[in-house]
Amino acid sequence: MANDTNVLTQIQAALPGLSKSDTKIAHVVLADPEAATHASIALLAQQANVSEPSVNRFCKRLGATGYPDFKIWLARSLVAGVRYISQVVDPEDTVTTYPGKLVDNTVNALLLAREQLPLKTLEVAVEHLDAAGRIYFFGMGTSAAVAQDAEHKFFRFQTPVTTHTDPLMLRMLAAGGSQGDVFVFISHTGRTEAIVDAAALASASGATVISLTAQDSPLAQVSHCVIGLEAPENTEDYLPMTSRIVHLVIIDILVTGVTLKRGEPCIEHLARIKESLLPTRLPLNRKRTKT
């Protein structure tokens, strides 16, 4: 079976074009995938009111070599209790249910992102960042925190780096960009006007423009290097976004990429920085005296 796609998603996608028996089987599996992984072919056939060979054929049609193989793939779609299909938090949820759902959704977003990591683009971005004389991060709203995190990480390299959220500051800096400057714009939608305007300005100024945003968005169109991920949109208004988590991991990837590129000296430098923080720390479990 193709190992790049999730079985549950695959079944759901195939559902419309399925035959009568296959539809019945699909429904039983989707209704309780967990149970299906433990059922024998006979039991599943019975639950779906079809014959055993029908179940077998169903599995093969999905790309598995047979029923046991299908069960293995199915099991892999159920991560330690995590449903691979996005779960919506609703008003009926209690403290025992919604925290798990939120974690699940985040994990799902990451797994989805993992499958479509634009490695080539990441490599190019790392090259630009490594060669940069100066790095600017921009993000507004939720992405402001991501930009701040990025600054905090890149600050550890010797390259000057700053973060901004003020649109005017942003325009001025972008307009004054020059070769060797790298502007990184972070925007989930890629449609925040101030960000898109600034990116266009920066691009025109001769600087390199990297963006973490939605593929084919207006921001993507004015960027030299687009790290575009199709994060599942959260339709519910009151559901926090998972995309910023994905963006943060992308930042991790970029930081790691630059670190690996620079090699040993860079790692030593990072170790020194880490050491510099030690005096700000209390020993573990020390009882405090002063208040």
Added chain:
Amino acid sequence: MANDTNVLTQIQAALPGLSKSDTKIAHVVLADPEAATHASIALLAQQANVSEPSVNRFCKRLGATGYPDFKIWLARSLVAGVRYISQVVDPEDTVTTYPGKLVDNTVNALLLAREQLPLKTLEVAVEHLDAAGRIYFFGMGTSAAVAQDAEHKFFRFQTPVTTHTDPLMLRMLAAGGSQGDVFVFISHTGRTEAIVDAAALASASGATVISLTAQDSPLAQVSHCVIGLEAPENTEDYLPMTSRIVHLVIIDILVTGVTLKRGEPCIEHLARIKESLLPTRLPLNRKRTKT
């Protein structure tokens, strides 16, 4: 089989006390768990140079009902190619390997956190935050970005909320705290002196102190409500931390908790806020004219 623990971890933990045959089987499974999920009991027995019943007994000893059941549990430990065991990025890694590793590690951290979510504590924290007259978030270094994210999310409620990183500001605000104030301290280690001092001050002032930090850390000891998660430490200096991601998801949980608690009017309020952002957005795929 106990569904709360990962099979690979479980095998690794049991390894020392295993018999000769069981050790051989364990090694074969750990060497390539992926392959093991597809192997028949006969093949696995052959690869480990043991008999088939030995494999069967091995599975049962681990809590499975038999070999097929074991394979299912094993498959669930391998999330869409993600190894459930933390992977260290090393200098030999290339762009084709390290991004996946970083995502995997993040996913693993989240799955680990999911298993040990302190639901009761989260519920209490949500109650405090819901009832708060004023909310303060504090975080330094990497946690500053988490605090900022938290502010951005909680800002959407009607409760006044601020974030600070300045230690002096922090002390002053903490000392001046009063009943109804909720201070949320975010610190991976729980040993940043400035944060611990401030938390102690805030606690003494009559305010409620919630902390997102390591269990049993100095910070935890001076907090009323400790959301403590044992995030796997990243030993490598140049590896970005996964704990901040877990903290962000905890923030999501708290935000969602408060939202659910407040019910319909709150959701309406959030929808209004979301609407207010629309004019800042460009339509999708619009070609830009001005630069």
Added chain:
DNA sequence: CTAAATATGTAATAAAGCTTCATATTGAAC
């Protein structure tokens, strides 16, 4: 309405996994 194609079920076959029992190995007491 008929014929080909497709889908489904029945029954036989093959494969995989499990149990029982015999043998070997280990460990503790003497």
Added chain:
DNA sequence: GTTCAATATGAAGCTTTATTACATATTTAG
């Protein structure tokens, strides 16, 4: 060291499970 008990391992037969081959039913196109 030797003996005995406890535990571990393997061989063979047995049971369960899955697959294949074939027959029957259903659909679809002409």
